[in-house]
Amino acid sequence: MNDIRRSILWVVFGFSLILIWDKWQIHNGKQPTFFPASFVNEQAQQAPAAKAADGSLPSATTAAAAAGSTPSEAPAPVAQRHVVSTDVFELVFNSEGGALVGATLLKHASGELGTPPFVLLDQSERRTYVAQTGLIGGTFPTHKTPMTLVPGPVTLADGQDSLVVKFESADVGGVKLLKTYTLHRGRYDIDVAHEVVNTGTQPVTPQLYLQLVRDGGKVETETPFYSTFTGPAIYTEAQKYQKVEFKEIDENKASFEKTSPNGYVAMVQHYFTTAWLLGEGVQRENFARKVDTNLYAVGSITPLAAVAPGQSQKVESRLYVGPQEEKVLERLAPGLELVKDYGWLTILAKPLYWLLEKIYGFVSNWGWSIVLLVVLIKAAFYWLNASAYRSMAKMKAINPRIMEMRERLKNNPQAMQQEMMKMYREEKVNPLGGCFPILIQIPVFIALYWVLLSSVEMRNAPWIGWITDLSTPDPWFVLPAVMTLTTIIQTALNPLPPDPIQAKMMWLMPLVFSVMFFFFPAGLVLYWITNNILTIVQQAHINHRMGVPLKVTLPFELFKKK
Numbered sequence: 001m002n003d004i005r006r007s008i009l010w011v012v013f014g015f016s017l018i019l020i021w022d023k024w025q026i027h028n029g030k031q032p033t034f035f036p037a038s039f040v041n042e043q044a045q046q047a048p049a050a051k052a053a054d055g056s057l058p059s060a061t062t063a064a065a066a067a068g069s070t071p072s073e074a075p076a077p078v079a080q081r082h083v084v085s086t087d088v089f090e091l092v093f094n095s096e097g098g099a100l101v102g103a104t105l106l107k108h109a110s111g112e113l114g115t116p117p118f119v120l121l122d123q124s125e126r127r128t129y130v131a132q133t134g135l136i137g138g139t140f141p142t143h144k145t146p147m148t149l150v151p152g153p154v155t156l157a158d159g160q161d162s163l164v165v166k167f168e169s170a171d172v173g174g175v176k177l178l179k180t181y182t183l184h185r186g187r188y189d190i191d192v193a194h195e196v197v198n199t200g201t202q203p204v205t206p207q208l209y210l211q212l213v214r215d216g217g218k219v220e221t222e223t224p225f226y227s228t229f230t231g232p233a234i235y236t237e238a239q240k241y242q243k244v245e246f247k248e249i250d251e252n253k254a255s256f257e258k259t260s261p262n263g264y265v266a267m268v269q270h271y272f273t274t275a276w277l278l279g280e281g282v283q284r285e286n287f288a289r290k291v292d293t294n295l296y297a298v299g300s301i302t303p304l305a306a307v308a309p310g311q312s313q314k315v316e317s318r319l320y321v322g323p324q325e326e327k328v329l330e331r332l333a334p335g336l337e338l339v340k341d342y343g344w345l346t347i348l349a350k351p352l353y354w355l356l357e358k359i360y361g362f363v364s365n366w367g368w369s370i371v372l373l374v375v376l377i378k379a380a381f382y383w384l385n386a387s388a389y390r391s392m393a394k395m396k397a398i399n400p401r402i403m404e405m406r407e408r409l410k411n412n413p414q415a416m417q418q419e420m421m422k423m424y425r426e427e428k429v430n431p432l433g434g435c436f437p438i439l440i441q442i443p444v445f446i447a448l449y450w451v452l453l454s455s456v457e458m459r460n461a462p463w464i465g466w467i468t469d470l471s472t473p474d475p476w477f478v479l480p481a482v483m484t485l486t487t488i489i490q491t492a493l494n495p496l497p498p499d500p501i502q503a504k505m506m507w508l509m510p511l512v513f514s515v516m517f518f519f520f521p522a523g524l525v526l527y528w529i530t531n532n533i534l535t536i537v538q539q540a541h542i543n544h545r546m547g548v549p550l551k552v553t554l555p556f557e558l559f560k561k562k
Contacts, residue, residue: 077146084165086156086183088322090117097143098167098179100131103321105188105272112469113460120272120321128295129214129267131274131319133194135206136301139173146170147179161185174200175307181319188322189277189332195314198307205306208315210276211299212267213291216246221270221471226453226520228270229341232288232298236263241338243268244288246296254288265298266320266339271456271471273339277318277332278302323456326353340454348447349454356451366470367463370452370523374530377448381441382538388438390542392494394429445531449524458523470523477518479525484514486532493539 079096092102103121110118121129134142141147150166165181176199182191198204212232219230232244234256242256257263261283266275276299278284284300291297307313320332324340342349355376360369378385402420409416423429452458458471466476474480487510517525 079146080149082149082154082165084154084163084181084183086163087185088188089183091183092121092123093149093165093167093181094123095147095149095167097132097134097141097145098147098149098169099133099143100181100319100321105322108323108456109460112472113462118272121274127215127217129212129274131210131212131276131321133179133192133208133210135175135177135196136209137205137207138175140175140204140206141169141172141177145172145177147177156183156185171199173204174198174202175204175206188320188328190319190321192317192319193314194317195312196304196307197312198309201309203306203308205304207301207303209299209301210265210278210317210319211287211297212265212274212276213295213297214267216294216296219269228453230269231267232296233266233268233339234263234286234288234298235266235335235338236260236286237334241335241341243341244298249288249290249296256286256288258287259283259285262334264333264336265300266336267298268339268341271454271459272323273320275320275333275336275339276300277320277336279316282315324454325456327357340456342447342450342454345443345447345450348444349451352444352448353451353455356455357457360457365463366457366461366523367467367526370470370527371530373448374527375534377444378531378534378538381444384440385438385535385538386542391429392539394427398423398427398429448527452523452527453521458521461523463522463526467522467526470526471521473519474522474525479522479529480514480518480520483517483525483529483532484511486529486536487511487514490532490536490539493536493543 077095079094081101082093082095084091084093088105088107090102090104090106091100093099094101100121101123103119105118105120108118109115121131123130132143134140134145136142147167147169150168152166153163154165156163161184163183165183167179169177176197178193178195178197180191180193180195182193184191194208196204196206196208216231219228222228222230229243231246232249234242234244236242236257238260239257244254244256248254262280263286264275264277265286265288266273278300282302284302286298286300288298289296302315304313304315318332320329320336322328324337326337326340329337329339338346352373356369356373359372359376360366363369363372401423405419405423406416409419452470459469461470462468463470466478467474491507491510517528
């Protein structure tokens with residue numbers, strides 16, 4: 001009986017702790033453990049008062065970063081979605097705040113050629129990625145305020161160069177907000193004008209916020225073998241390009257320039273980006289924050305001058321929603337091309353991309369452009385490579401003598417070392433002579449790797465036959481198989497290190513590396529195959545000129561040795 005009473009008391013005690021914890025969560029403004037949906041609705045109803053008090057962005061809701069609702073006795077009208085089309089876009093605007101909640105890029109397939117167009121912005125159960133704007137600094141229209149689409153065309157007609165889409169809010173706190181989106185034929189940048197109209201009797205000084213909100217999920221093109229950056233980025237003239245990892249936001253460790261009169265804020269993913277661009281000289285406060293479970297926002301807040309009663313003020317901006325086409329991004333804003341991230345080798349990667357693009361202008365095939373670019377790079381490094389291969393050839397020529405000497409003096413390491421150094425001096429061989437010239441070239445080839453991995457031009461770009469998309473792995477694994485074969489041949493042509501363990505590693509590492517390439521995009525594998533073939537040809541030619549016999553050591557022979 002006592003055991004039962006004790007058990008009941010423990011249950012009551014445990015349940016009481018849970019309830020106390022729940023109330024503590026609510027007290028600190030966090031979602032409760034139970035009935036979180038009702039908490040979100042309650043917070044949304046209370047948001048305008050809090051917003052007016054502290055002047056910050058509206059409180060977070062399930063929709064996105066700054067969810068404030070307009071004060072009203074009547075229930076809010078049901079949000080409507082409006083589809084707008086151009087030659088490159090199918091956009092979806094929400095009447096709730098006039099936000100852009102959908103963007104389909106009609107000239108980019110979602111996967112292989114023939115698949116449906118690529119969806120960049122989306123607001124669905126599967127994912128959230130939207131562009132929002134609104135006013136703060138008082139009880140003003142936000143991106144949660146119902147807005148009305150001004151009647152007009154929603155499709156870019158033949159012969160038209162631009163399409164204008166307007167949204168207008170109701171009077172909120174004596175202020176109306178008008179949003180005008182101007183879309184252009186053949187362009188992914190959208191002109192966005194915000195006009196603040198003071199319909200009240202007192203001057204108002206609102207602030208305009210522009211933000212991009214997305215979930216923290218990875219993009220489909222990432223694999224365990226290579227990854228690309230996904231997340232917010234902020235650019236200023238002072239601090240340049242600053243990436244912000246989702247993890248840094250979670251841990252409150254995000255570091256970036258908070259205030260600036262220039263630059264942009266962006267959400268970046270592999271091949272595509274979105275960015276808010278304010279005019280040069282417009283002062284803004286940048287932010288990157290977590291706004292809900294697995295939901296993040298990056299944006300800018302810019303102050304407006306006081307708007308007198310009956311007056312209005314307009315702020316011009318641009319929104320880019322599209323592929324990371326380097327030349328297009330360079331024309332739009334300083335530093336915007338950096339969202340196509342080459343990492344620390346940008347200084348080498350940008351000239352390589354420029355050269356690759358020039359070659360494509362002649363051959364009109366990205367696959368052959370890759371081949372010709374590698375040929376040009378190998379030609380530029382021909383004499384440096386020749387020096388390395390001559391050193392390797394000398395090492396290969398004396399390698400039998402070294403192996404005999406190691407066997408003879410295996411019990412006397414000191415004598416072995418002395419005789420080996422004497423042999424190197426007599427034969428004028430530098431055992432590291434083949435390494436330095438190759439090490440110098442490594443940054444160039446790593447930079448080219450990032451150029452091919454980052455360039456959206458590789459998406460859906462065919463080469464020959466079965467290779468219909470250079471950004472995806474070879475469906476028949478022919479290129480990776482050729483890559484493995486050329487790697488084996490290249491390794492066989494190199495002199496074996498005297499140390500048996502090093503010799504085995506010399507074989508194992510390239511083979512492991514080759515296996516990884518079975519999962520790499522075809523364009524990257526093609527580049528590496530071309531490099532391997534040119535290396536084999538040059539190395540074999542130099543060995544022949546120096547009279548070094550072509551002796552191939554296969555891996556199974558090496559591993560049979562005791």
